[in-house]
Amino acid sequence: PQPIRVAIAGHGNLGRGVEAAMPHNPDMSLVGIFTRRAPEQLSPKCPATPVFSMAEISGHADHIDVLILCGGSKEDLPQQGPELAALFNTVDSFDTHARIPEYFAAMDASARSGGRTALISAGWDPGMFSINRVVGEALLPNGDTYTFWGDGLSQGHSDAVRRIPGVAGAVQYTRPVPAAVEQARSGARRVLTTREKHNRECFVVLDEGADADQVRDTIIKMPHYFADYDTTVNFISAAELARDHSAMSHGGFVIRSGNTAAGTKQTIEYSLKLESNPEFTASVLVAYARAVHRLHQMGQYGAKTVFDVAPGLLSPKSAEQLRAEQL
Numbered sequence: 001p002q003p004i005r006v007a008i009a010g011h012g013n014l015g016r017g018v019e020a021a022m023p024h025n026p027d028m029s030l031v032g033i034f035t036r037r038a039p040e041q042l043s044p045k046c047p048a049t050p051v052f053s054m055a056e057i058s059g060h061a062d063h064i065d066v067l068i069l070c071g072g073s074k075e076d077l078p079q080q081g082p083e084l085a086a087l088f089n090t091v092d093s094f095d096t097h098a099r100i101p102e103y104f105a106a107m108d109a110s111a112r113s114g115g116r117t118a119l120i121s122a123g124w125d126p127g128m129f130s131i132n133r134v135v136g137e138a139l140l141p142n143g144d145t146y147t148f149w150g151d152g153l154s155q156g157h158s159d160a161v162r163r164i165p166g167v168a169g170a171v172q173y174t175r176p177v178p179a180a181v182e183q184a185r186s187g188a189r190r191v192l193t194t195r196e197k198h199n200r201e202c203f204v205v206l207d208e209g210a211d212a213d214q215v216r217d218t219i220i221k222m223p224h225y226f227a228d229y230d231t232t233v234n235f236i237s238a239a240e241l242a243r244d245h246s247a248m249s250h251g252g253f254v255i256r257s258g259n260t261a262a263g264t265k266q267t268i269e270y271s272l273k274l275e276s277n278p279e280f281t282a283s284v285l286v287a288y289a290r291a292v293h294r295l296h297q298m299g300q301y302g303a304k305t306v307f308d309v310a311p312g313l314l315s316p317k318s319a320e321q322l323r324a325e326q327l
């Protein structure tokens, strides 16, 4: 069969991660990268990959099977997603959890208008962790679920800080609170508040003349990202950011702790240890691009989430092969 023709919209950490994932997926080919910057500004991993201006993307709809949206969730995807979902089958990693219902509705209307399939909020959280939360509570109805991230770099929170006027560069680390992790693992099933579970720490490079107190205040009060957490903001130089904060490792785990009968304790745990958050997330997006291509061929139009995708659709192997090898 013809390779699945994949393109990237947005060339940042995630977009570069998709480029890195391509050689591991020989049933796919990368046919282009689209950017809002001047194409000649970009240096694709493979110099042969054509780079186009985002402004001309509508002219490429006929030779792209799946467009992987790699923009930022804070500002890019809410605008780019609905525009592109009418023209292309799309996969994205939209992760502003509180806004997922409204984003789903906008993507669903747009994808249906174009007879397209749009898989939103893939990745690991939302994404693989979401699946494990849903399966965990279905399997152990009498139980509690805990999600912990880090210690590591959240790309969504880092992107959100970078969008603040006066910020030239930034990263955000998510730090689980040890006492909360202990509580979750103890099986005591205590309710833990958002603030009790994680602290957040930002390292920010300011533009010349920017007001540090105003930037700190904007971060700490930012709804959906920082308002519900104890957050520390450190101001550093661009050189320090490049030297000390280029690694993007992360990870975390989802625990479902429950009882199947009085006193019979059962625990499910799914964990990730990631040396590169963007490369792992991009690998998830590429597997879901395979599923979206198949869903579209099956006439499954509109917006989907990871809850709607049968695991077998992620695999390049046939259903028969999977039954024989992995069941």
Ligand SMILES: NC(=O)C1=CN([C@@H]2O[C@H](COP(=O)(O)OP(=O)(O)OC[C@H]3O[C@@H](n4cnc5c(N)ncnc54)[C@H](OP(=O)(O)O)[C@@H]3O)[C@@H](O)[C@H]2O)C=CC1
Binding pocket: 009, 010, 011, 012, 013, 014, 015, 034, 035, 036, 037, 054, 070, 071, 072, 073, 074, 076, 093, 094, 095, 096, 121, 122, 123, 124, 125, 126, 127, 155, 156, 157, 159, 160, 277, 278, 281
């Ligand atoms: N669901 C999940 O588990 C996860 C979700 N995510 C999501 O992925 C999103 C993207 O993260 P990430 O790739 O790290 O974000 P980046 O900041 O690296 O990139 C976001 C966009 O900014 C533009 N950009 C990138 N670098 C530059 C630059 N040097 N100068 C100007 N513009 C630039 C690119 O658009 P253009 O090329 O058009 O200029 C790019 O698409 C996050 O906001 C997060 O929400 C991330 C990890 C996990």
Ligand SMILES: N[C@@H](C[C@H]1CC(C(=O)O)=NO1)C(=O)O
Binding pocket: 095, 124, 125, 126, 149, 150, 152, 153, 154, 155, 156, 157, 173, 174, 250, 277
């Ligand atoms: N969406 C997150 C992926 C995980 C990490 C995270 C956090 O550290 O708050 N929440 O979800 C990201 O952008 O890295």
